[in-house]
Amino acid sequence: MAVNGSKRNIREACKDLVLSDEQLKLVMQRLTEEINKGLSKATHDEAVVKCFTTYVQDLPNGTEKGKFLALDLGGTNFRVLLITLDGNNFDMKSKIYAIPQSLMLGTGKQLFDHIAQCLALFITDLGLDDVILPLGFTFSFPLTQLGLTKGKLVRWTKGFNCSGVVGEDVVALLEEAIARRNDVKIDVCAILNDTTGTLMSCAWKNRNCRIGLIVGTGSNACYVEKTSNVQCVNHESGNYDKPNMLINTEWGAFGEGGVLDFILTEYDHDIDNNSINPRRQIFEKMISGMYMGELTRLVLEKLATDGLLFGGKCPNGLRQRGKFFTKYVSEIESDAKGKYGNCRQVLAELGIRNAVDQDCENVRYVCSVVSRRAAHLSSAGIATLLNKMGEDNVTVGIDGSVYRFHPHFHDLMTEKIGHLQSHKFDLMLSEDGSGRGAALVAAVASRDR
Amino acid sequence: MPVELVPVTPLAHCAAREPLREPQPRKMNKLCRQVSIESPGLAGRDCVFSFDIPVPDVPANGARIRVVCAGACYRPRRSPSQTSLTSVSSTGSLLSQDVSQEGDLPVNLPHYGVRDAALFPGYEVAGTVESLGSEIKENCGYAVGDRVILYPYDGVPNGYAEYMVVHDLKYLIKIPDSMELSVAAMLPTGALLAMNTVFAAHEHVQALLAERGDNSVCKILIVGTGGLALWAMRIAAYHFSNMKNRVTITIASLKDDGLMMAKEFKRVNVVQWNEDLYEKQLIERTMDACQGLVDVVIDFGTTSRSLHRSLQCLGKGGVVFVIREVADRLLPKFSRRAEERQQSIKPVDPGSLQQLEELVQLVASGQIEPPPHTVYPAEEAFDVVQKLCHSEIQGRAILRFYPTD
Secondary structure (H helix, E strand, O other): HHHHHHHHHHHHHOOOHHOOOHHHHHHHHHHHHHHHHHHHOOHHHHHOOOOOOOOOOOOOOOEEEEEEEEEEEEEEEEEEEEEEEEEEEEEEEEEEEEEEEEHOOOOOHHHHHHHHHHHHHOOOOOOOOOOOOOEEEOOOOOOOOOOOOOOEEEOOOOOOOOOEEEOEEHHHHHHHEEEEEEOOOOOEEEEHHHHHHHHHHHHHHOOOEEEEEEEEEOEEEEEEEHHHOOOOOOOHHHOOOEEEEEEOOHHHHHHOOOOOOOOHHHHHHHHHHHHOOOOOOOOHHHOOOOOHHHHHHHHHEEEEEEOOOOHHHOOOOHHHOOOOOOOOHHHHOOOOOOOOHHHHHHHHHHOOOOOOOOHHHOOOOHHHHHHHHHHHHHHHHHHHHHHHHHHOOEEEEEEEEHHHOOHHHHHHHHHHHHHHHOOEEEEEOOOHHHHHHHHHHHHHHHOOO | OOOOOOOOOOOOOOOOOOOOOOOOOOOOOEEEEEEEEOOOOHHOOOOOEEEEEEEOOOOOOOEEEEEEEEEEEEEEEOOOOOOOOOOOEOOOOOOOOOOOOOOOOOOOOOOOHHHOOOOOOOOEEEEEEEEOOOOOOOOOOOOOEEEEEEEOOOOOOOOOOOOEEEOOHHHHOOOOOOOOOOHOOOOOHHHHHHHHHHHEEEHHEEEEEEEEOOOOOOOOEEEOHHHHHHHHHHHHHHHHHHHOOEEEEEEOOOOHHHHHHOOOOOOOOEEEOOOOOOOOHHHHHHHHHHOOEEEEEEEEOOHHHHEEEEEEEHEEEEEEEEEHHHHHHHHHHHHHHHHHHHOOOEEEEEOHHHHHHHHHHHHHHHOOOOOOOEEEEHHHHHHHHHHHHOOOOEEEEEOOOOOOO
C-alpha cells in the first residue's frame, strides 16, 4: 500500500507537467496567431515569434556541383566543413573547434578572429589557399536577416554573451575577421540558422522536405511559406520574386507575451528566473536540452524534499543547479523496463547510493513526464506549421541532440502530431544539417549567381 | 548556488606547555603540525584534518626531513568491501551493465576534480634533511641541509607533517639547486605515475608500430587536464619525440582552461569533453579530433562513465591505461565488455625509485617542462582541497610549510 500510495503521489505531484490535447490545441491556436503576427508587416514589430525572412527561395534540385564551405556556429563547439557536390554524389571533410568559455563571454572581435583563424587552418590543411570557396554560415542564434548575406544578431542565447555583436551584421564581422588575415579566399554566400540548414540538408535527400526543426541545446523551426504571405522583405538587398520563401520562425520566443502562462509550472518559473535571459525564450525553455535536465532535477528535488523519493532525504547532488544533465534523462529512459542500470549509475554520480527499485521507477517516471511534455510541445509546433502550409506528404527534417539521442522522442512526436492535425507527414532525421545544409545553401546561392 | 560547506576546524595549538625540565628532555618531543587529506567525500567534507603531533625521533639508520612543500594529493582509504561484485549484463543499458544495489564509484562521491584527476591519490614531499640518524656514516652521500624528495614507499606516514622520518636513505633523492622545491614536490606521485603510464604506453606503441610497418601512425588519447594528464602530455611529448610523425596525441579536456594550456604543444589535438553533452556527441567529436578510433587511451578519470567513453574511442586490440586504484574498482564491470572487443584495460602502478631519479634529471635539465602549479600555505589545505574538488586550480596545487626554500 505504501508503494502504491507513493506512486499515486508521484503522479499527482507531476500532473502539472502532463498536457492534454485540449491544452496543446490551444497552444497551436496561439502559435498560429503569433506566426501570423510575425509575418505581417503591420504587427511584426510587436510579435514575439518573429518569423524572420531567410531570403532562401530555392531548395536543392540535384544540379549543384563544386566545392563549398560551411561554418556551423551554434554552441560551445563549432565546425568547419568542406563539401564536394557532383549531382547526387557527396563528399565531406570537417573539423570541430572549441570555443572556450572566455571567448563566449569576451568581445565579438575575439570570437570572430578565433573563427577566422580556424577557417584558415582548415583550408590551408586542405591545400585550398588559392581557391575561392563559397561559404554558407550557419549562425544558430536569433538573427534579423536583411538579405541572404546580411543578418543582425538580435540577442545572444545558449550561454553566449560576446560584446559588440548584438545589433551588428555578423556576416560583416566574419568577413572583416577573414580580411584581417588576408590569407584564404572565402566568399560568404549566405547566412542561415540551423533550422534552415536542417531543412536544406534533408531536402537534398528527400524532395518533400518543407519544414526544418531543431530540438537540441535550443529549439527552433523553419518552413516553406508562400512569398505572397511574407510581408517583411528587404527589397534593397535584391529581388525576391520566386513563389516560395523559407521562414525562420524563432519559435523559441513563443510565450514571451504570456500566452503560455496557462501551462507554465513552478519549475518553469524557477528555470526562467535563474536563466541567463529571464522572461525570454519561454517555449524553448520548456522543450530544449539546455533546460530539460535542470527541469527534471527541480522536480526530483521537490519530490525528495516532500518525502516522496529517497526516503525523504534529498541528497546534495540533487540540490546543485545545473548538475542533472539532459543526457541523464535519455540514459535513464533507455533502461529496459524493470531494469535500472543506467538510472543507478546516474544516481550514484549524484551521490545517491542503494536506491530502491521504486525510487528508480519514480525517477524514470519524472524523466518521461518532462521529455514527453517537450515532445508534445514540439509536436504542437509542427502541427501548427503543417496546418498553415496545408499540404500533404510534407517531410519534417529534424536535428538536435534531444531528438537524436532520446530513445522515444521521434515516436512520441509522430504519434502526437497525428493526433493534433490530419495532414500526412513524415519525420526524418536530418543528417548533418547544420554543416551540410549550410554548404547546400551556398551551393544553391552560387547556382543563381 | 554553492553547496554549503561545513569546514573542519583545526585543533588549536596547545597554548600552555609545560616548561622543559632538565631531567626529561629526551622524552618530551616538541610538537609539529600534520595535515592529512583523505579521500574527498561529499563536498570535500571531513577529508582534511589538521593535528599537532610529536616531532618524530630520528631513526638510527635513517633521517628526519623538514618538509617544505607537499603536493596536494589524498591518501586512499582502505575500504573493507574490496570484493568485486558480480555484474549482470542487461540489454538496452547505455552504460553496458547493471550493478544492482551497489554503485561502482568510490565509497564517497567523486568530485569533478577527482574525475578529472586534479586531485588524485598519492604522497608527495619535498624538503631538507634536518637530521641524520646516529648510525649513518659520514660518507653516506647525504648531509644536513640537503634538498630532497621522498620516494613514496610503503611506510610513509598518513599525512603531511612539518617533520617526518625516513627509515632508509635510499628513498631520498637529492634535488639539484636549479629546481624549486615546489616543482620537486610534484614529482613523487603525479609525475612518476604519469611517467610510468607513458612508459607502458610507449612499449605498446613501439610494438604496434613495428607490427604495422613503416608509415603507420599510432593514435593516443589522454583523458583529463588535471595534474596527471598535464604531466602525461609533457612526458609523452618527450618520449615520443623521436617518432614525431608516427604518433599523434589528443587531449580530452574536461575543462576549457586546459584547452589553452594544451595548445602549447603544436602537435596536440584537443577535444573538449563537456559533461553536459550526450555521450554519443562526445564520442563523435573525439572520433573527429582523432580521425577515427585510437590505439591507446591514457585515462586518468576515475569513473565508469569516463572509462566507458575511453573504451568507445578505442579501436579493436587497443589498450586503455588507468590508475591501479581505478582499475581495481572498475575492472569487474568492464572486463567482459573489453574482452568482447579485444581491448585491454591495464592498471598502472606508481613508478619505481629509479624512474623517479630519472625524472628528477629530466625535469631539472629542462627536457620535460613541469605543468603550471600554485603554491598555498599549508594552513589553507582545506580551501585548496575544495578548489581541487571542483577543478578550480589550473595545474597542480602545492602546500608550503615554510615561507622560503
